[in-house]
Amino acid sequence: MNELQFLTWVRGPGLDLAVGLFLLGMAWRLFEIYSLGRKQDLAAPRHAAGASGLHTVFRRSMPPPGMLKRSPVSYLGGYIFHIGLVVVVFGFAPHILLIRNLTGLSWPGLPSQFVDLAAVVTMAAMVVVLVDRINKPVKRFLSTFEDWFTWMVTFLPVLTGWMAVQHLLLPYTTMLALHILSVEVLLVVLPFTKLLHVFTLFGSRWFNGKANAHKGVPV
Amino acid sequence: MSASLEKVTQTLKEVIDAPIASYFESCVHCGLCAEACLFYTETGDPKYTPIHKVEPLRRVYEQEYTLLGRLKKMVGLSRPITDEELDQWQELVYDSCTLCGRCSLICPVGNDITYMIRKFREGMAVSGHVPDGIRGATQRTVEIGGPMGLKWPAVANVLKKAEESTGLTIPVDQAGADYLVLLSSMEIVNYPEYIEALAKIFHKAGISFTLASDAFEATNAGIQIGASDIARVIVSRIVDAAERLKVKYVLSPECGHAYTAIRWEGPNLIGRPYQFEVVHVLEFLDGLRQKGALKMKDKFAEPLILHDPCQIVRRGGVLQAPEALIREVAENYIPVADQQKWNWCCGGGGGASAIHTDEAEALRAKAFGVKKRQIEAAGVKTMVTFCANCRIVMEEAIDHYEMDTKLLGLTELLAEHLED
Ligand code: SF4
Ligand code: SF4
Numbered sequence: 040m041n042e043l044q045f046l047t048w049v050r051g052p053g054l055d056l057a058v059g060l061f062l063l064g065m066a067w068r069l070f071e072i073y074s075l076g077r078k079q080d081l082a083a084p085r086h087a088a089g090a091s092g093l094h095t096v097f098r099r100s101m102p103p104p105g106m107l108k109r110s111p112v113s114y115l116g117g118y119i120f121h122i123g124l125v126v127v128v129f130g131f132a133p134h135i136l137l138i139r140n141l142t143g144l145s146w147p148g149l150p151s152q153f154v155d156l157a158a159v160v161t162m163a164a165m166v167v168v169l170v171d172r173i174n175k176p177v178k179r180f181l182s183t184f185e186d187w188f189t190w191m192v193t194f195l196p197v198l199t200g201w202m203a204v205q206h207l208l209l210p211y212t213t214m215l216a217l218h219i220l221s222v223e224v225l226l227v228v229l230p231f232t233k234l235l236h237v238f239t240l241f242g243s244r245w246f247n248g249k250a251n252a253h254k255g256v257p258v
Numbered sequence: 259m260s261a262s263l264e265k266v267t268q269t270l271k272e273v274i275d276a277p278i279a280s281y282f283e284s285c286v287h288c289g290l291c292a293e294a295c296l297f298y299t300e301t302g303d304p305k306y307t308p309i310h311k312v313e314p315l316r317r318v319y320e321q322e323y324t325l326l327g328r329l330k331k332m333v334g335l336s337r338p339i340t341d342e343e344l345d346q347w348q349e350l351v352y353d354s355c356t357l358c359g360r361c362s363l364i365c366p367v368g369n370d371i372t373y374m375i376r377k378f379r380e381g382m383a384v385s386g387h388v389p390d391g392i393r394g395a396t397q398r399t400v401e402i403g404g405p406m407g408l409k410w411p412a413v414a415n416v417l418k419k420a421e422e423s424t425g426l427t428i429p430v431d432q433a434g435a436d437y438l439v440l441l442s443s444m445e446i447v448n449y450p451e452y453i454e455a456l457a458k459i460f461h462k463a464g465i466s467f468t469l470a471s472d473a474f475e476a477t478n479a480g481i482q483i484g485a486s487d488i489a490r491v492i493v494s495r496i497v498d499a500a501e502r503l504k505v506k507y508v509l510s511p512e513c514g515h516a517y518t519a520i521r522w523e524g525p526n527l528i529g530r531p532y533q534f535e536v537v538h539v540l541e542f543l544d545g546l547r548q549k550g551a552l553k554m555k556d557k558f559a560e561p562l563i564l565h566d567p568c569q570i571v572r573r574g575g576v577l578q579a580p581e582a583l584i585r586e587v588a589e590n591y592i593p594v595a596d597q598q599k600w601n602w603c604c605g606g607g608g609g610a611s612a613i614h615t616d617e618a619e620a621l622r623a624k625a626f627g628v629k630k631r632q633i634e635a636a637g638v639k640t641m642v643t644f645c646a647n648c649r650i651v652m653e654e655a656i657d658h659y660e661m662d663t664k665l666l667g668l669t670e671l672l673a674e675h676l677e678d
Contacts, residue, residue, distance in 0.1 A: 040371040046298050067325060068283070068324075071279070071323060071324060072276060072279040072280055072283055073276050073279075073280070074276070074280075075274065075276040075279050075323070076274050076275060076276055077277055078275065078526070079531070080522075080526060080527035081526050081530060081531050082521065082522045082523075082524070082525045082526060082531070083525070083531060083532070087575065087577070095368060096368075099365075099366060099367070099368045100366075102366075103363060103364050103600075104596070104600060105595075105596065105600075106290065106293065106364060109293045109479040110290055110293055113288055113289075113290055117288070117366070117414065154424075157471065176302075176304045177289035177292045177298070177304045177307050178287065178288070178289045179304075180289075180304035180305070180307065180310070181289055181304070181307060181309070181310065182287055183288040185288075186287050207395050222560065231325075231326055233283075233284075233285065233286050233287065235283050235284075236283065236284040236285070236286050237368050239280050239283045239367075240284045240367040240368055241282040242276075242284075242329030243277070243280045243281050243282040243283075243284040243367050243368040243369055243370075244367070244368065245279075245368070246276070246277035246280060246368075247277075247281075247365075247368045247369065247373075248368070249364060250277070250370060250373065251362070251370075253576060254573070254575035255520060255575035255577070256572060256575045256577065256599055257599075258362065258363050258572075258599070
């Protein structure tokens with residue numbers, strides 16, 4: 040297989056396969072999790088302002104009082120790389136084009152220099168949080184193979200995408216094909232790893248917020 | 259797999275619901291929950307990270323409920339939980355977790371880790387992985403009526419003394435009263451003044467109340483231990499008495515754990531809503547305050563801080579009343595940095611204070627470090643709280659550190675300064 044055939048494959052059957060596995064995997068996992076159900080709380084509820092599942096979905100995006108100071112790298116690094124990923128994934132014009140082809144949805148892209156910068160900042164932040172994971176006793180203690188693996192699987196698409204745009208190391212076609220391949224790997228593993236938090240965190244915050252709102256505590 | 263282990267796996271399987279599954283799936287191993295937990299912040303030991311405390315539960319979830327986990331189990335790639343492991347985890351879910359609920363407010367993906375730990379305890383209880391201290395307290399509650407082994411005659415005695423010193427009658431088993439008053443053994447034994455204070459307040463406000471000779475104990479060791487069958491027996495006693503006496507309200511004592519047990523867990527244990535309302539004594543008092551029926555003759559002058567018991571405030575939802583009341587009675591109230599729902603635990607809730615091994619006691623003393631700093635930062639000699647358990651735990655710690663801090667109960671403090 041030469042590089043062009045490789046690119047054709049990842050763009051065609053490869054992409055179809057990855058998206059298919061992603062959708063199937065997601066449907067399966069979400070069913071697996073949320074079909075477990077939960078018991079109704081029979082205690083008489085107490086009502087309080089700002090206490091509900093939805094409030095918690097939003098509130099948890101901000102650091103609780105004092106936490107930014109206790110763990111600045113987690114929060115700042117976390118914000119930067121998450122926002123950076125959103126900018127790169129949804130702000131880069133060629134990505135928007137692809138999404139339009141797949142779904143028909145479209146929106147204006149960001150200037151490519153800005154996206155470039157965002158990619159570099161994202162990668163830097165990801166390296167920082169990785170180092171933090173190695174350095175901080177608690178993070179290191181909690182880390183399993185999955186943590187290192189998912190970091191890599193998230194990092195590679197950004198790296199290869201950026202390198203393709205910058206024409207670094209490998210010919211553009213090859214790098215682009217590698218980029219798409221890495222995204223496909225990401226799509227396939229997402230439903231089966233902690234990367235699933237991208238979706239389940241909404242459910243988790245909502246459950247937690249709702250359970251505590253029942254007692255009148257905004258969490 | 260041994261029989262008890264099979265049973266524990268089965269129980270753990272049963273306690274796993276959609277929220278728990280969602281929580282496990284959402285965890286990104288960021289470790290931030292550790293920063294919320296006093297057992298980690300005061301020791302620096304990563305094993306006290308809240309989410310780590312439910313690791314065996316996570317494995318059961320993975321192996322029983324997820325596609326990949328089941329595949330791994332089929333081909334023998336996953337490690338089933340073992341008895342030794344649960345032995346090891348006993349310390350993590352009992353000695354070093356007070357179910358204080360702080361971690362559940364911190365986790366960025368929104369995990370209610372406290373809920374997970376509580377559910378995990380249920381499985382631990384089934385397999386007998388429970389500290390002796392908590393087991394003993396539970397047994398005494400079931401057999402005798404209270405965790406400290408207190409029987410009605412002893413309570414009646416305390417009531418008689420309270421009647422003598424206040425000159426008021428304290429009704430017992432009186433049908434049709436507005437309030438059924440519950441007590442906690444610790445209060446009866448250590449702070450009988452609580453009963454006197456209440457009697458005075460009720461009489462003054464002209465509200466009728468009663469005690470029930472077959473349901474005076476509000477605490478529920480079944481919940482602490484995680485054994486719902488025992489918990490149900492204990493709570494049914496109160497529900498039966500309240501419905502028999504046809505009271506409108508059941509008044510929970512200060513005790514935080516008792517409040518959660520009767521207010522929040524009770525209906526779920528018996529499988530139906532109550533025919534009465536449960537009111538925490540501070541809510542009751544704050545209601546009187548708002549109506550202008552709680553007048554003080556003078557105020558407590560010395561500077562003081564407030565310790566918000568987790569089970570009443572963060573886990574119980576009595577958020578505003580305590581501060582409003584303390585401002586009513588204290589001249590020099592100093593709010594601490596982490597107050598109300600952010601407050602730090604005394605270190606001995608959730609049954610932990612019933613564990614008397616050397617390790618558990620040493621750990622509790624260490625965990626008190628955070629409170630100690632609060633007291634020192636405020637530069638006060640008085641701390642007010644409203645949970646007999648918190649109070650005893652903190653008194654032990656204050657002795658341990660040879661501090662000259664005085665602890666006061668909020669209800670008693672109010673009673674002392676109440677207009678005659
Ligand atoms: S409930 Fe409290 S003591 Fe238990 S793990 Fe969470 S923060 Fe720690
Ligand atoms: S804070 Fe939440 S996401 Fe982070 S390690 Fe703890 S449970 Fe997991």
